[in-house]
Amino acid sequence: MNFLDIMRHRFACKLYDENKPLNREEIDEILEYGRLTPTSFGLEMWHFHAVVSKEKLKELYAVCYEQEGVRTSGMTVAILTKASKYLDPDGLFVYERGVRFPSDIDWYIEDYRPYHEFLKDTGRLEGWLRSQGYLAVANMMTGAQSLGIQSCAIEGFDEEGVLRVLDIDPKEWSLSLLCTFGHTVEEERPKIRVPLQELVTYH
Ligand SMILES: Cc1cc2nc3c(=O)[nH]c(=O)nc-3n(C[C@H](O)[C@H](O)[C@H](O)COP(=O)(O)O)c2cc1C
Incomplete structure (x- = not known):
């Protein structure tokens, strides 16, 4: 299948075949797609929690409004982003991420500083952090x-509940979103989308 066909056939799966788990190779390949996803300033301010244990999936299901897709999935991934205190341009975390790049670290920090300032001043820092997970x-x-x-x-999740189930400190991390994966037992649902002519303004 080419990329467009893959896009056309993906659909939001709400129920998986519990007798067809994902193998380790498939799990790691999916996680690799996330790892290779870009982040703003290349900061990789996230961590992926890959939940495959039946017991944990059941606990997650309870804090995701009992969505059957979570309970029956072969893997549910929770994407966490670091607490905003770590994104300070003068902090160790930003230094450690920035120093990996070929550009001079002082240049990297000074390039990042005004954007961080803008995010803080406009109240967008938390939203910016959480939005990184959506691309992954x-x-x-x-x-x-x-x-x-x-x-x-x-x-659809109770953030406090998810953090509790996964034993994650809310002072250190925020939950961006979750995603379920598995082999479906459903019929593929056709795409419902507005046509391109309605969606796009060309300039
Ligand atoms: C960010 C995001 C969050 C979503 N959250 C849920 C959810 O909690 N439960 C659910 O059943 N579907 C959820 N969906 C699925 C959407 O309803 C679905 O993707 C949309 O209706 C389009 O359908 P399609 O993915 O089959 O093309 C979510 C989708 C996105 C993109």
Whole structure:
């Protein structure tokens, strides 16, 4: 299948075949699609929690408004982003991320500083952090479809509950979103989208 066909056939899967788990190779390939996803300033201010244990999936299901897709999935990935305190341009985290790039680290920090300032001043810092996870999920979902694995992004969750289930400190991390993966038991749902002519303004 070419990329467009893969996009056309991916659909939000709500129920998976529990007798067809994902193998380790498939799991790591999907996670690799996430790892290779770009982040703003290349900061990679995230961590992926890959949940495959039946017991944990059941606990997650309970804090995701009992969505069957979570309970029956072969893997549910939670994307966490670092607490905003770590994104300070003068902090160790930004230094450690920035120093990996060929450009001079002072230049990197001074380039980042005004953007960080802008995010803070406009109250967008938290939203900016959480939004990074959405790109990773988009790539993981499309990539999974290329392997014949279905998925569904999950925004319906109780953040406190998810952090508790995964034993994550809320002072250190925020939950961006979750995504389920597995082999579907559903019929493929046709795409419902507005046509390109309505969607796009060409300039
Ligand atoms: C960010 C995001 C969050 C979503 N959260 C949920 C969710 O919590 N539960 C659910 O059943 N579907 C969820 N969906 C699925 C959407 O409803 C679905 O992708 C949309 O209706 C388009 O359908 P399609 O993916 O089959 O093309 C989410 C989708 C996105 C992109």
